[in-house]
Amino acid sequence: MLDAPSHFPALPCKPGVGYKPQHFAEIMENADPVGWLEIHAENYMGMGGRPLAQLRHLTEKFPISVHGVGLSIGGEAPLDPEHLARLKHLVSWLNPTVFSEHLAWSTHDGSYFNDLLPLPYTKATLTRVADHIDQLQNTIGRQMMLENPSSYLAFAESTWSEPDFLREVANRSGCGLLLDVNNVFVSATNLEYDPRDYIAEYPLDKVGEIHLGGHDEDEDDHGKPLLIDSHGAAIVDPVWALLDHTLELSGPRPILIEWDTDVPEWPVLANEAQRAATALTKVPAA
Amino acid sequence: MTISQTVFRAAMMDAAIDVPEGLLDGQGNPAGRRFSVYRNNVAVSLTESLETGFPVIAKLLGDANFKPIAGIYLRQSPPQAPVMMHYGADFPNFLRTFEPIKHLAYLGDVAEIELALRRAYHAADATPIAPDALAQIAPERLPAVTFTFAPAMEIVPSQWPIYDLWAYNMIEGAPKPQAIAQDVIVLRAEFDPEPHPLPPGGAAFLTAMIQGATLGDAAERATEIAEDFDLGALLGLLLSNAAITKITYEEQQ
Numbered sequence: 001m002l003d004a005p006s007h008f009p010a011l012p013c014k015p016g017v018g019y020k021p022q023h024f025a026e027i028m029e030n031a032d033p034v035g036w037l038e039i040h041a042e043n044y045m046g047m048g049g050r051p052l053a054q055l056r057h058l059t060e061k062f063p064i065s066v067h068g069v070g071l072s073i074g075g076e077a078p079l080d081p082e083h084l085a086r087l088k089h090l091v092s093w094l095n096p097t098v099f100s101e102h103l104a105w106s107t108h109d110g111s112y113f114n115d116l117l118p119l120p121y122t123k124a125t126l127t128r129v130a131d132h133i134d135q136l137q138n139t140i141g142r143q144m145m146l147e148n149p150s151s152y153l154a155f156a157e158s159t160w161s162e163p164d165f166l167r168e169v170a171n172r173s174g175c176g177l178l179l180d181v182n183n184v185f186v187s188a189t190n191l192e193y194d195p196r197d198y199i200a201e202y203p204l205d206k207v208g209e210i211h212l213g214g215h216d217e218d219e220d221d222h223g224k225p226l227l228i229d230s231h232g233a234a235i236v237d238p239v240w241a242l243l244d245h246t247l248e249l250s251g252p253r254p255i256l257i258e259w260d261t262d263v264p265e266w267p268v269l270a271n272e273a274q275r276a277a278t279a280l281t282k283v284p285a286a
Numbered sequence: 287m288t289i290s291q292t293v294f295r296a297a298m299m300d301a302a303i304d305v306p307e308g309l310l311d312g313q314g315n316p317a318g319r320r321f322s323v324y325r326n327n328v329a330v331s332l333t334e335s336l337e338t339g340f341p342v343i344a345k346l347l348g349d350a351n352f353k354p355i356a357g358i359y360l361r362q363s364p365p366q367a368p369v370m371m372h373y374g375a376d377f378p379n380f381l382r383t384f385e386p387i388k389h390l391a392y393l394g395d396v397a398e399i400e401l402a403l404r405r406a407y408h409a410a411d412a413t414p415i416a417p418d419a420l421a422q423i424a425p426e427r428l429p430a431v432t433f434t435f436a437p438a439m440e441i442v443p444s445q446w447p448i449y450d451l452w453a454y455n456m457i458e459g460a461p462k463p464q465a466i467a468q469d470v471i472v473l474r475a476e477f478d479p480e481p482h483p484l485p486p487g488g489a490a491f492l493t494a495m496i497q498g499a500t501l502g503d504a505a506e507r508a509t510e511i512a513e514d515f516d517l518g519a520l521l522g523l524l525l526s527n528a529a530i531t532k533i534t535y536e537e538q539q
Contacts, residue, residue, distance in 0.1 A: 045369045046408025047437065050477035053411075070368020076291045083368060108291045111364040114335065115327040117294065124288075152324070153317035156308040157288055190320070192312030220311060221318040228323055 009097050010208060011036050011063055011254035013280060015273035018067075018231075018258045024054050026266040028061065033277040034270065036063040036097070038256050042070045044094075045086050055094065063097040065209065065256070066090065072107035073132045073146070074119040080107065084139045091140045098208060100145040100178045101136070103129065103166065120155035121165040126172070133173035145208050146170070147178040150215075150229035151187040162187075163201035170206050177203065179253075180211035181246055185239045186227040195242050204250040212243060212276065213258035232261035235272060240279065247283040255280065298324050299361055332360040332373070339374050340400045342455045343381065343393060355384065371408055375401065392446035399452050399481050402440035402472040406479035409438035414528035420521065427535060429502025433495050434532035438474035441484075441492055449483035473527035480527075487512035488520055 014035030019027070027034070037058055044051055058064065071083060091099060104116035119125050129146075137144055148166060160168070170177055179202060188195035214233030218226045235257070247253065255276040259269055289306045297303040298321075309317040333356040337344045344352045359380050365373045378401065381387065382394035414436065423431065442448065449470050450463035469489035470481045484492070487508035494504035508515040524530050 042369050043371070046371055047410035049406075049408050049411065049438070049474070051408065053477065072368070080367070086369070105291060107368060108295050110366055111295075112366065112368045113295075113298070113328045114331045114365060114368075114370060115324060117291075117298075117324060120289065122288075153309045153311060153320045155289065156310055156314075190312065218323075220320050222311075222315075224311075226320060226323070 011065060011097050013252035013254055015276035015280070016065065016254060016256045017269055017273055018256065018260060019058065020259075020263050021050070021054060022263065023266045023269070024058075028057065031062070032270070034062075034273045036065060036254065038065040038067050038258075041066050041068040041087060041090055041099075044090055059094060059096075064094060065098045065100065065254075066094065066096040068099070068101040069116070070106055070112060070114075071101050071132075071136065072105045072112075073101055073136070074103060074105040074117075074125065074129055075107050075132075076105070076128070077108065079132050079135055084136065087136070088139050091142070098145060099140060099142060100147055100209065102147045102149060103169075104149050116149055118149060118151060118153065118155070121158040121160035121162060123159070126160070126165060126168055130169050130172040133169065133175045137173065137175065143174065143176055145176040145178040147180055147211065148183050148202075149187070150180075150183040150190075150227075152190055152226065152228070154191055161201060163198060163203065167203040167206070170203065176208040177206040178209045178211060179204070179207045179246070179250075180213070181243050182211065182213045182215060182235065182239050182258075183229060185236075185242055186215050186229050189225055189227045192224075196245060199242070199246050199249065204246070207250060207253060210243070210246065210253045210255045211258055212239060212255060212272075213260075230261060231258045234268075235275075240275065243276070243279055244282065247279060252280050252283050252285060297321065298328060299364075301325055329357060329360065332364065333357060335370050335373055336360065336377065339404055340377060340397055342400055342452055343377075343397050345455045346390070346393065346396065346451070347387070351387075355387070358384070371404065377401070392444070392448060392451060395442065395444035395446055395448045396451050398442045398444075399448055399470055399472065402442055402470075403479045403481065406438040406440055406472045406474045407477075409436075409474065412436045412438075412528075412531040415525075415530050415533055417525050419530075419533060420525070423533070423535065429500060429505075430536060431501050432498055432534045432536075433501070433530050434534070435496060436474065436529050436531050438472070438479060439529045440472040441489055441496075442470040442472065442481075443489050444468060444470070449481060452481055471523075473523070473529050475527045482523060482527075485512065485516060485520065487515035491515070491517070491520065 012035045016036040017034050019037040019039050102116050184195045184198050212235050213231045216228045216230045220226045257272045287308050293306050305321040336356045378394040378397040445467045447463040447466050447468050449468045453460040469484040471484050472479050472481050490511050491504045491508035494507045505517050
């Protein structure tokens with residue numbers, strides 16, 4: 001368990017956006033209604049140049065959330081010590097407001113797959129994930145938040161529900177949780193359950209950040225809908241409705257708009273952020 | 287039954303291998319093509335990162351060739367670390383040795399330019415010397431100076447017209463490649479690295495300087511290769527692109 005005070009710094013309960021370099025000038029000029037920014041840790045692991053120069057400017061103006069996409073917390077092998085060192089370096093110099101990572105694996109046997117791969121929810125996985133989070137938190141000297149995945153299939157061997165599994169990981173490791181509402185919608189559609197049941201079961205008191213993003217629509221062998229988390233489109237209405245429902249139960253939370261592929265012009269992204277800001281105004285302050 | 291990540295990975299990277307048993311849809315039936323989401327995500331995302339990292343190679347090969355070639359490469363050489371800015375370091379060698387395109391012998395060197403541009407983009411920042419710093423040194427002392435170069439500077443030697451090939455595919459209106467050998471230097475004036483063709487002798491001069499030779503010795507090395515080596519022009523290029531970060535002059539005994 002992390003040796004640190006129980007009160008952790010928090011993002012403001014406003015909309016944030018996933019930062020893209022092409023929006024730098026507009027964000028520095030007027031980011032309204034965006035109140036904070038999220039970066040992918042692995043894109044800022046170079047030695048210098050424009051990415052780090054922009055980040056130094058941004059961090060003077062905005063709270064920054066560092067979102068790791070490559071640590072492979074669910075990997076069977078020990079965490080990569082070199083990658084832990086890179087994360088430690090970034091977190092030390094940038095001193096972001098929060099750090100988050102995924103409930104997934106992405107590296108095996110020295111190869112990195114650039115995708116978030118699924119885990120069975122078993123006792124063995126639970127122990128491994130909690131140990132890895134403990135190791136990361138001790139390395140970077142702060143709490144992290146763990147994000148729920150998008151699921152396309154389930155493991156027959158799973159003995160825990162995903163919300164229960166995440167609660168137990170958080171209890172054991174002392175980590176917080178990042179709730180991706182689009183991922184809940186995608187998984188619920190793909191695995192045929194009610195996303196509201198998932199939200200009802202989720203330990204919302206541990207949620208320090210909400211993610212929203214777009215997904216693609218496909219179908220499986222039986223012609224059933226198969227949604228794919230793409231971060232490459234506008235957020236659909238049922239996901240906005242699920243956000244409203246979640247906020248009613250959780251109270252206000254920082255909400256991130258994620259748009260990573262086919263990234264639109266700034267006004268389109270700012271408009272999505274405005275919609276999140278509107279959703280937040282409907283929620284009484286906690 | 288436990289599905290190990292070794293088993294999952296094998297089926298993910300090779301569609302000829304059956305989807306592991308014990309993966310289900312929402313009704314408890316075998317997951318079937320749902321597993322293909324992972325197969326696609328990995329192949330598409332790695333192919334796209336190669337396409338972004340090697341835009342000239344993608345153009346030279348054309349979409350119909352680049353995608354399957356990238357598909358073979360990414361299975362044979364997946365990233366070895368989760369830092370995608372470094373992915374493809376051995377892509378030039380793959381292009382040189384992959385039998386069906388071996389006859390396009392220049393591809394590997396063109397890919398080296400694209401790798402050098404990417405490394406330069408992320409290279410450490412360094413403060414260049416003042417543009418007139420060399421002019422401040424007494425002419426008789428110049429042959430004894432040594433330079434320190436910016437981390438973003440890269441040299442790409444080649445027997446092929448690699449600068450022309452790069453420019454023809456990246457700069458509108460650039461002339462058709464000539465049938466000559468071209469060495470290339472990548473320089474980053476501020477944040478955007480650019481390749482420049484080096485004159486004959488230029489690469490030899492710079493290689494010597496990088497290894498710590500004095501300006502006089504390095505220039506001599508260059509004139510052995512090209513009698514008309516224009517030292518002034520090359521120094522001008524270096525100075526106007528923030529390539530020299532330090533001049534060292536050893537006091538004569």
